[in-house]
Amino acid sequence: MAAVAADADAPGPRPWLLMSPALTAVVLLLAVPLCFILVYSFWLRTAAGGEQVGFFLDNWAEVLSDEFYRDILFQTLRIAGLSTVVCILLGYIPAYFIARSTTRHKAALILLLMLPFWISYIIRTMSWINILGVSGALNVFLLWTGIISEPLQILYNEATVILGLVHFLLPFMILNIYVSIDGIDTNLADAARSLGATGWQTFREVTLPLSMPGLAAGSLLCFVLGAGTYITPMILGGPRNAMFANLVFEAIITQLNWPLGSALSLVLLVVLGAVVVVYTRYAGIGQLAKSFK
């Protein structure tokens, strides 16, 4: 009897049918290419730039034993981590403001948040050259006001790479936090205030903990996206500000070493996957869904 009831409750094939287009896309566009990349990582580059097919561990031995790759990986994680922290600090206040705003122009504020996505990421990144360059707006203004007599060299260092990443990632952070705060029942804050909590205490004890799912989801997104970028360090970085994705780009495009590039890209994938696993362990992957509820 119980078995019959269980069968009746079973969802049947419909969910799988509904999910099949997405699953097909994931399998064909992600899983299958990943398998190819894995296979490639065991091949070797020939002198002419082709591939020697076989099962060789040389690329993996090199990637895992060479401190050059380890150092660039740590540098990448550090830059992505710093960018994420800056995004949290800069993103929380506008997200809180939009979520708690009672203005009828709230939709317009959210639209403004989306506005940067309408412009190419590369163009957005390059715009900093016109702002911070030797002949850029900031230097021209400082020279004009007499604050400086010689243009400042602001661009092409780690700070400008982080600046470019924050510019790129901030909307993701704000949107995640906004959705989370917007879902918090305002009566909870009112109840805390009626029980004698100050505004700061209410924020610290009620709003902040309840907005943590959005904060965590935003941080995860920003960190993973930041760690995987190569355009920003290429445009706004100096000679020593490369990130791990730049190594993948160079191995594949410049050195025509697809096998090594495959091994490097898998290392980055595994490391970022580990971050997601850690996130799941401590925050729970369900938190990601919560932030969008």
Place this chain on the structure above:
Amino acid sequence: MDNTTRYQRLLERYRNGDLDRRTFLTLLGAASLTAGLTGAPLKGLQRQAMAATPESVRFDGWGGVVSEAFRKHAFDPYTEKTGIKVVDGTFGSGDEYLNRVKAGQEGEYNIFHASGVFDYARYVNLGYDVVLNEANIPNLKYVMSALMTPFRGVTGGKLSAAPYDYGTTGLAYNTEKISKQEMEDKGAKILIDPKYKGKIGGWGDWRTRIWYGALATDQNPNNIQDMDAVWDAIRAHRDLALKYWGSGAELMSLLAEGEIYVTEGWSGRIAALQQQGHPIAYYDAPNSYAWQECLMVLKGSPLEACEELLNFMLEPSVSIAVAEGQNYPPSLDPTKVDLGEKIPTLPAFDPTGKLANLTFADPAYWNGNEAEWSKKFGRVQKGY
């Protein structure tokens, strides 16, 4: 037994009822996995690739004014005469394009604007070359022999490309900050002069960096004896440089905005800056890096259609229009063709048609060291 036969036999056994559906699919999956691990599907795809249809020929170039000039002066008249359409594509760098060709199928890409004989040699080494029937390209008679000889050397006396233009990667400097005398005195050593720390640029290309490292250490770039000294020079340049630039647009921006005072640069781009009125001069030091570009036809292309298109592109009026647009002298022999007024004023132009004063990269030497040097440069570039 090849994979196709193997699959057909499996299918036959399945249809005969010797295999149930699950076993058939399992075996098919296992065969696919095995083929994947041995690289068979990729090679198989290459074998089965189809040549471009005779109705169209694909050309890939650097875009911009060059593309416009080709479209107006060569592609449209060619289509009008032959009925064959030209599909016009662009790429950002030679390395990027080679990756595209490698990832694509035979016949997908037909003709492209290649840089340097070493680039030509890379494609030849990977088996992407063809043998052109030169009788179908009568305009080759206008092309300088000095430009065709290196290509013939790579492909056993035959051609898989038509030389199209040439130029140099010389030293570009801001005349308001650096005098002509100082530039001529220091030559390539100015790129490692601490006096200009933070105001030096450089192309983030391993060949160019090593070439200029060789010049800065008084060595022959085509026969470097002390490679350690070259790497030290590259490190010195790295520590003094503001930035490695990655495109012609970025090179022009850095010089025009005054971010850097000196760098090596492409002669045509520097000529463009001069035409825009920027105080930028160009100096070809002894053994400055000369290169020649060509229009290369790739394996699997419709040969006769490509040869005819090449002939259109080598027509002196087309070649001159493109040269004026991109500011690089054409491959046409100035002793055989009147090149007009502008071209003789371009940097690197050689009125003799012999190119005896230019030093080109030896393709065998540079491609022989490519794997090691490009990899090491990637590390040195990042502070190692």
